[in-house]
Amino acid sequence: MASIKDIQQDIVDEFDMFEEWMEKYEHIIELGKTLPLIDENHKTEDNLIKGCQSRVWLHAEKQDNTVMFTADSDAIMTKGIIALLVRTFSGQKAQDIVEADTDFINQIGLKEQLSPTRANGLVSMVKQMKLYALAFQSQN
Amino acid sequence: MLDVSQIRQQFPILHQEVNGYPLVYLDNGATTHKPKVVIDAIQHYYEKQNSNIHRGVHYLSQLATDEYEASRETVRQHFNADHLHEIIFTKGNTEAINLVANGFRALLSSTDEVLVSAMEHHSNIVPWQMACQSSGATLKVIPMNNRGELDMLAYQNLLSSNTKVVAVNHISNALGTINPVKEIIQLAHQVGAAVLVDGAQSGPHAHIDVKDLDADFYCISGHKIYGPTGIGALYGKEEWLNKLPPYQGGGEMIATVSFKETTYAGLPHKFEAGTPNIAGGIALKTAIDWLNGIGLENVMKHEHELLEYATKELAKIEGMRFIGEASNKAAVISFLVGDIHPYDMGMILDKLGIAVRTGHHCAQPVMDEFCIPGTIRASFAVYNTKEEVDRLVEGVKKAQQMLS
Numbered sequence: 272m273a274s275i276k277d278i279q280q281d282i283v284d285e286f287d288m289f290e291e292w293m294e295k296y297e298h299i300i301e302l303g304k305t306l307p308l309i310d311e312n313h314k315t316e317d318n319l320i321k322g323c324q325s326r327v328w329l330h331a332e333k334q335d336n337t338v339m340f341t342a343d344s345d346a347i348m349t350k351g352i353i354a355l356l357v358r359t360f361s362g363q364k365a366q367d368i369v370e371a372d373t374d375f376i377n378q379i380g381l382k383e384q385l386s387p388t389r390a391n392g393l394v395s396m397v398k399q400m401k402l403y404a405l406a407f408q409s410q411n
Numbered sequence: 412m413l414d415v416s417q418i419r420q421q422f423p424i425l426h427q428e429v430n431g432y433p434l435v436y437l438d439n440g441a442t443t444h445k446p447k448v449v450i451d452a453i454q455h456y457y458e459k460q461n462s463n464i465h466r467g468v469h470y471l472s473q474l475a476t477d478e479y480e481a482s483r484e485t486v487r488q489h490f491n492a493d494h495l496h497e498i499i500f501t502k503g504n505t506e507a508i509n510l511v512a513n514g515f516r517a518l519l520s521s522t523d524e525v526l527v528s529a530m531e532h533h534s535n536i537v538p539w540q541m542a543c544q545s546s547g548a549t550l551k552v553i554p555m556n557n558r559g560e561l562d563m564l565a566y567q568n569l570l571s572s573n574t575k576v577v578a579v580n581h582i583s584n585a586l587g588t589i590n591p592v593k594e595i596i597q598l599a600h601q602v603g604a605a606v607l608v609d610g611a612q613s614g615p616h617a618h619i620d621v622k623d624l625d626a627d628f629y630c631i632s633g634h635k636i637y638g639p640t641g642i643g644a645l646y647g648k649e650e651w652l653n654k655l656p657p658y659q660g661g662g663e664m665i666a667t668v669s670f671k672e673t674t675y676a677g678l679p680h681k682f683e684a685g686t687p688n689i690a691g692g693i694a695l696k697t698a699i700d701w702l703n704g705i706g707l708e709n710v711m712k713h714e715h716e717l718l719e720y721a722t723k724e725l726a727k728i729e730g731m732r733f734i735g736e737a738s739n740k741a742a743v744i745s746f747l748v749g750d751i752h753p754y755d756m757g758m759i760l761d762k763l764g765i766a767v768r769t770g771h772h773c774a775q776p777v778m779d780e781f782c783i784p785g786t787i788r789a790s791f792a793v794y795n796t797k798e799e800v801d802r803l804v805e806g807v808k809k810a811q812q813m814l815s
Contacts, residue, residue: 292430292762297813300755324770324785325754345784346752347814 272337275367278359279375286379295380299351308353309341320392320399325349327392331403337362338404342396352376352384352393360400368404373397413709419794421446432764435799435806440584440612440743440790441768442634445698449638452697456690463686465663479689482696483679489699490629490646491620496678497652499645500692504611505534507630507645508578510682511607512538514655515576521547523575526604528553528561528590530583532774535609539578548575555780559586559735567598574604581613585772585788586735587718587743589617593624600625605651611635615792616714616741618707621646633691637792638698642691645682652678659684710793714742717791721800728807734786742791745772748807751814753785759810760787765803 273281289295313330320327325346332339340361344350355376360368376384384393419425424444427434436444456478462471464479486498501507519525525539529552543550553566561579570577577599582589596606607628610619614631621629628651633642647655657664657675661684666674675681702710721744725731730749748756757769770785771778778785789803 293813296759296762300814324757325752326784346754348755348758 272362275359275363275371283375283378300347302354303347303351309343320395327396329396329399333407336364338365338407365404365408413713415796429764430762435765435802437789438766438768439792443637443792446701448701449694449698452694453690456693478693482692485696485699486644491622492646497649499679499682500687501643501645502641503643504630504632509538510658511628512542513658516542516545517656519546519548523548524551524573526551526577528579529555530777532584535578558737559588560737570602574602576605578607580609582741584612585774585777587740588737589739589741596625627651633695638695639691641688642695657681661685714791718742720797724804745786745788748811753787755814756787756810760806763806765806
């Protein structure tokens with residue numbers, strides 16, 4: 272499994288191909304459309320992170336010393352960003368997730384997506400991913 | 412005839428690019444921009460007049476007090492209220508409602524009922540819920556139909572001798588519906604209930620005449636009528652304001668203070684504890700004068716033309732669904748396109764330099780009523796143009812193409 276840093280660098284390289292915001296957005300929309308992200312059974316009230324604008328569901332499972340994430344959103348742009356976050360964090364060691372940052376989102380020019388004022392649930396989602404990792408880590 | 416380009420020149424903020432496009436600002440329901448005269452009034456206050464009011468014998472204090480009280484007179488005229496002391500300055504519409512609802516905690520009992528409408532924003536729901544919780548009174552909801560109009564028959568059936576307060580908006584922020592507040596008030600008065608009209612959205616879009624309406628309370632926010640943030644006004648009938656206990660304690664609101672007992676100041680000071688937003692109060696007068704200079708009739712006519720044009724043009728887009736189609740509507744359009752999430756639409760419109768509101772508009776129960784996660788809302792002001800409507804329509808089409 273590639274490290275979080277490596278995966279994030281891959282994503283940054285991937286987005287470097289796009290010059291215009293429109294192309295970036297179209298790519299994010301594609302990611303949002305194509306990826307099956309979560310088992311419908313896991314789209315429960317407990318797993319729901321409420322944002323003012325869009326809703327996010329996040330499910331976490333411990334597998335050995337790694338954490339597997341699945342997630343979804345009702346908004347497709349949010350879902351696209353989720354796909355990127357899941358790609359970087361899912362399957363990683365709990366400790367690595369706790370220590371990781373999400374600066375790559377800034378680097379690919381989608382900073383506004385992780386801005387608290389967007390109220391799209393993503394900021395809370397990143398926090399929740401780290402909390403799961405922290406909880407699983409302390410179980411080891 | 413309104414010269415919109417001349418009006419636009421008075422708004423410095425409108426002349427900028429956002430994400431590489433000339434800004435199209437259609438989020439006026441959230442807040443309007445400020446004309447240069449209002450910005451200047453704030454600056455002028457701090458440069459030439461700054462002083463605490465109602466308490467100094469010196470020149471500046473007198474000057475600031477006179478200006479602030481002149482604003483109260485302007486607001487009185489704007490509301491067409493009888494008495495100056497029936498105008499309370501607040502920090503905004505929300506504080507005005509809290510002031511009244513909080514006062515009613517002392518007047519409500521467990522058998523009493525408070526009615527709010529199904530199309531209220533949170534500011535006109537939560538303070539009443541809190542008042543009911545602490546007094547044991549019951550909160551009831553006046554339903555609406557699927558066009559976003561209040562069900563007046565259901566309202567009449569809800570009214571009884573237990574009804575003590577009815578709190579409704581004049582214009583719905585989420586739907587644009589103009590409510591028949593005069594009739595609502597008449598019916599409420601037949602059972603002896605007081606009526607608070609939330610004028611957050613009506614301030615810049617409609618004539619307010621509290622005497623004609625016979626409203627018991629009416630409130631507005633300054634920042635929605637081209638004035639500064641942090642200032643608003645509450646009109647209350649003298650008899651009601653005398654019945655309500657003070658909202659906050661402190662300086663300004665007292666007559667005498669000793670550790671044994673404090674007596675309260677008369678109206679309006681009883682409800683104005685502490686140093687107020689003096690600059691905001693003074694600039695609010697400038698904003699109202701500015702609006703009157705253009706003429707509310709002209710503003711309403713222009714906004715109505717924009718509403719009709721935008722409704723006609725947006726309706727041509729495939730999958731367009733308007734939320735709120737009341738026959739009597741202000742210049743607010745809430746809509747959805749196909750199954751596109753409003754957040755996705757808003758993100759792309761933003762990238763195209765178009766500012767709209769997306770989400771539940773702080774009126775979650777309205778969205779629940781229509782079983783939708785939110786809407787995209789375009790709300791117009793006097794400085795908007797048909798060209799901007801065209802940009803919105805093009806933007807929506809572009810977003811639709813990208814998202815489907």
